[in-house]
Amino acid sequence: MPYKMTIDGTVHGFADLRDLLAKATPERSGDQLAGIAANGPVERLAAQMALADLPLKTFVGEEVIPSETDEVTRLIMQRHDPAAFAIVSSLTVGEFREWLLKPETTQRQLEAVTPGLTPEMVAGVSKIMRLQDLISVASKREVVTRFRSTIGLKGRLSTRNQPNHPTDDSYGIVASAIDGLLMGSGDAVIGVNPATDSVEDYLRIVSLLDELRACLSIPTQTCCLGHVTTALKAIAANAPVDLVFQSIAGSQKANEGFGVSLSILREAHEAVRGLGRSAADANLMYFETGQGAALSAEANFGVDQQTMEARAYAVAREFSPLLVNSVVGFIGPEYLFNGKQIIRAGLEDHFCGKLLGLPMGVDVCYTNHADADQEDMDALLTLLCAANVNFVITVPGADDVMLNYQSLAHHDAVYCREILKRPPAPEFERWLFDIGLTDSGGRLLEAPPRLVNHMANARLLGA
Known part of the structure; x- marks a missing residue:
């Protein structure tokens, strides 16, 4: 499924979820080496904006690596808990970020939603977070x-x-x-x-x-x-x-x-x-x-x-x-x-x-x-x-x-x-x-x- 975002009259298109996640990633040499990084800060911003508007449910329906050929994808889908996901399933990626940062979202809420989250969801939301956002949320999650x-x-x-x-x-x-x-x-x-x-x-x-x-x-x-x-x-x-x-x-x-x-x-x-x-x-x-x-x-x-x-x-x-x-x-x-x-x-x-x-x-x-x-x-x-x-x-x-x-x-x-x-x-x-x-x-x-x-x-x- 293609994704789009318009900035200053220019339409930026992203072929699929995999492409959108790659282009939204903060700059790093590995993605540039792989040839999948955004071609500059404007395209990166467009991808991050499109990603923020993306419903979290998209990650359940679109695989970045097909499960038919990959046991890790099969494991991810088998372990996904729809009941736990229901806590945040109505949210977009941007709204999920806001939910994570809310003071009332504490250890208890984070622990409850964990079985419903896929790696692609958490990677996706991290791409639109500042360092202090990453620190604020992680500091609330205790894993003993x-x-x-x-x-x-x-x-x-x-x-x-x-x-x-x-x-x-x-x-x-x-x-x-x-x-x-x-x-x-x-x-x-x-x-x-x-x-x-x-x-x-x-x-x-x-x-x-x-x-x-x-x-x-x-x-x-x-x-x-x-x-x-x-x-x-x-x-x-x-x-x-x-x-x-x-x-x-x-x-x-x-x-x-x-x-x-x-x-x-x-x-x-x-x-x-x-x-x-x-x-x-x-x-x-x-x-x-x-x-x-x-x-x-x-x-x-x-x-x-x-x-x-x-x-x-x-x-x-x-x-x-x-x-x-x-x-x-x-x-x-x-x-x-x-x-x-x-x-x-x-x-x-x-x-x-x-x-x-x-x-x-x-x-x-x-x-x-x-x-x-x-x-x-x-x-x-x-x-x-x-x-x-x-x-x-x-x-x-x-x-x-x-x-x-x-x-x-x-x-x-x-x-x-x-x-x-x-x-x-x-x-x-x-x-x-x-x-x-x-x-x-x-x-x-x-x-x-x-x-x-x-x-x-x-x-x-x-x-």
Whole structure:
């Protein structure tokens, strides 16, 4: 169905919903690379105006990727709840934005409407929102998940302690993890991106992390971020797997590029549940996403990268994950060119994930060839805290020596706690005090030598 908008006597036409969403997207390099972006600010404005007038019901009747050929679209349509959608079904996209921003639209109303929202709806409304709109709405939506720690409580900020090492050296991983713990990082997860994806390395890393956690009685969970099929083999060997990790995207073809499908993810979810390492209602999956993933796999089908990102969240919510995060600037300037685009995308991703009911975090990051710097990351981190982001990722010195990109430092988490008043998960907060790393007000203390020695001398498998 074609869509039109007239500005100053010029008629701007958009071939279908897919084209309208792409042209309405705020400027970003990935859509320009794909050849689907608006040809300038006037066409973008026309598309945003046409999108604002579009009835939300349109998204139920028009698919951006045909369900006949895409299991993600089929999942979206199967999980759409007409009763929940009825709350907002009479609204246009512009009126939906106004409803979201109303003071009387609170956590309760947002939670009730969530099953009726599709990724395309939330992506669509985000395109006509300012940054403060994205922050205002997301800050109202609390999504809480639990394993050994409780993540996502309003007013708190959790962190992933990311002790990566270029060769997966056990001593290096442990030293880096302890460095983060001494700065109070790791209540969401202590998670290692392995340099290799062998089952042997996976087994060693999860065993190492589990023993570190057990030795220090840390109320957190651990994860080796290997491929889901490697995790399945490790689970079959009864490895101490807390969370199953996988990168996911918004189309069947893109997920196939990652070597996964919905059926494989379901198998892994059932397998890790079968280990019995958690309470029956614990959340056991960890997903990472990122704008541009589908385009880089030539699997975006003409859909803009932000809408494709939101579609990945439909895959994630199928498995009630403990953690989901957008690695927002990791894919590179081909997709998000500069700090401004990265900041906008990070807030969009967080907003869309939260509206779809996900425990949303963000890897506040950029690659070394992007037109961005650490001050851009300071701005995004602060804005995400205002939006009540569930968690962020921190590494020593903000420099990941294995993945070769810039993220947040453990020190940035201290800034959030002490200046922005965002304490970690309550269980972890108590542990930090009990072990002598914080005072009664939650302020970080210099670790006493006996504590450092205790950590350094902890009996660790393989180190």
